[in-house]
Structure formats: structure tokens, C-alpha cells
Amino acid sequence: xxxxDIVIDACPKNNIEQTLKLARAFAVAxxxxxxxxxxxxxxxxxxxxxxxxxxxxxxxAQEMQESLDSSRTAFKKVFPxxxxxxxxxxxxxxxxxALQEHxxxxxxxxxxxxxxxxxxxxxxxxxxxxSGTPVLRTGGAIASCHFSNVLVLWKDCPQARRALHDxxxxxxxxxxxxxxGVGDEINGPRLESVAAxxxxxxxxxxxxxxxxxxxxxxxxxICHAHxxxxxxxxxxxxxxxxxxxxVWGGVTRELLRTGGLSWxxxx
Numbered sequence: 158x159x160x161x162d163i164v165i166d167a168c169p170k171n172n173i174e175q176t177l178k179l180a181r182a183f184a185v186a187x188x189x190x191x192x193x194x195x196x197x198x199x200x201x202x203x204x205x206x207x208x209x210x211x212x213x214x215x216x217x218a219q220e221m222q223e224s225l226d227s228s229r230t231a232f233k234k235v236f237p238x239x240x241x242x243x244x245x246x247x248x249x250x251x252x253x254x255a256l257q258e259h260x261x262x263x264x265x266x267x268x269x270x271x272x273x274x275x276x277x278x279x280x281x282x283x284x285x286x287x288s289g290t291p292v293l294r295t296g297g298a299i300a301s302c303h304f305s306n307v308l309v310l311w312k313d314c315p316q317a318r319r320a321l322h323d324x325x326x327x328x329x330x331x332x333x334x335x336x337x338g339v340g341d342e343i344n345g346p347r348l349e350s351v352a353a354x355x356x357x358x359x360x361x362x363x364x365x366x367x368x369x370x371x372x373x374x375x376x377x378x379i380c381h382a383h384x385x386x387x388x389x390x391x392x393x394x395x396x397x398x399x400x401x402x403x404v405w406g407g408v409t410r411e412l413l414r415t416g417g418l419s420w421x422x423x424x
Contacts, residue, residue, distance in 0.1 A: 158326055163184065165194065166266060166267065173231045176295065189264075193246065232245055282395065285424045292423070328360045329358070329359055335362065
């Protein structure tokens, strides 16, 4: 398995250049074709501006175009020649729907944790849920496809299995991989069997069963990732369903709102 078609979320935000450098590293490592997609849409709707005057609409459109120009400048800096098979795509429209269209024929989406520059941002876990394409979200200055210490968060559900298999090209390059489960959701023998399964895919993996604390599974896993200085977390997205997670919480919601961590999710 490899990543041959990769979509890059270059929608205007503050660290686009770093995301593009990571994408370039993936293209070289996997001989992949990149589609760099930048879509800008204001947090305030154009229809809100219409209640004022046409000048407000023109100002909003100009602001969105300037944001796209900034992303395009970063793109030209990181990809100055034709040595990488890369395509640029941009537009003034909702990024969630636009990116999802591209993801239907892609192996991976690369995006980043960043402030939004005043534009609407697509939620990366929702993109994984709605497209079926795995998402790698970086939480720091990462410009390499080599993640040294990876945690695979496991529970007995289809989403965890999908994430594990979609992440295999990354896991094969890692120095350390640990299959982790928490509390009554999983038992030690199952974690051991998952680690053994990975070994048959050329991934040397250990396993660890954590006791659940009063803070919940998501918090326990994130605390463990910080203790072990993990640089990537692999997890299934919305195994309880997005509505249930919004009401009762869950690992996906915890990862979405925790800064500084890089994660790989699939549904």
C-alpha cells in the first residue's frame, strides 16, 4: 500500500508553507501526485453583506482573493519547479464541500492545526467521515513523512481497523509503534493480537493496556501521548458517531480540540 494521490488543504491560514513542505516530503517518499487545494470563504456570509450594500460584498470578495493570493505565494515558494507532480486549485467557496469533492479520488488529505486568518476552516475529522479518505493533521513544525514514535489507539470497531490499515505506509517508516487501549473498551490479548497483525505487515509494534481514569478515555490517551512524547496518534474517527460525540464527548472531539498533537484519522 502507498499514497499515490494526496490532497493538501492549503485553505488560507497561518502555516501553509510548513504544510506544503510536509506535502513535498510525502510526494518524494511515495512518488505521489499532489493536488494543492485552496478555498476561501468568509465567516460572515455574503448574504449578510447584502443587507447593507454591494460595496460590502466587493470588500469581502477582495479579502478572500487576497487570502488566496497569500496561499498561492507560499505554494510557488515550496514548488518552484516541475520536479514534483503537483496541481494547484483555488476558488472562493465553502472549503468543506470543495475539499470533499477532491477527496473522493484521493489516498490521503494533509492539513494542519492553525489559526484561520478570518476564513472558514473545514473540520478535518468531518472530512474523513464524509469522504472515507484518511486525514493527517499536523500539530507542529513537521516537514518529514518520518514519525519516530507513533501511538495506535485501538478499540474493537471498524473505524480503528480502517485507520490502522490506512496508516500502514507511515507506520512502516516509524522507529517505535505502540498499540494502546484504555479500560474496559479493550483487553490485553486483543491489543497483543493487533500488534502481531502489524508485525506481519512489516511493522514492529508493542502494545499497552491503560487503566481508565475519572477523566475519560480521550484524556487518558492524550496524557499518555504527552508522557511518551509521541509525535503521531493514529485513531478511528467518530467511532461513536458525530452526534453522540458532541453530546457525550469522545476521543475524536478530544483530539480536535487538543493543540500541539499530530494525528491520523480514518472512518
